[in-house]
Amino acid sequence: MANIKSAKKRVLVAKTRTERNKAIRSKVKTYVKKVNAAIEAGDKAVAAEALKNAISEIDKAQSKGVYHANTASRKVARLSKAVSAME
16 A cells, blocks of 8 residues: 555545546446447437437547547447348
8 A cells, every 4th residue: 555645645536536547338238238228229300319429438438538539439420220120
């Protein structure tokens, strides 16, 4: 364990940031699952609405530094492609 005060603070800050990032990633996964569920059900209108919400959450995560810009873009592209491919 750290002995220096600044090192102790870094440990606490890292823990706080890790928890925040986990929560944000979990939220994104939930929205992605909603899109995938709508695609499986075959409901394009619901899938489009869920996609809109998922893109919003992915963009928020990217702006907070949880996801790299390319990762966020890839996730959005794959979801959009899946919804567009629906009949």
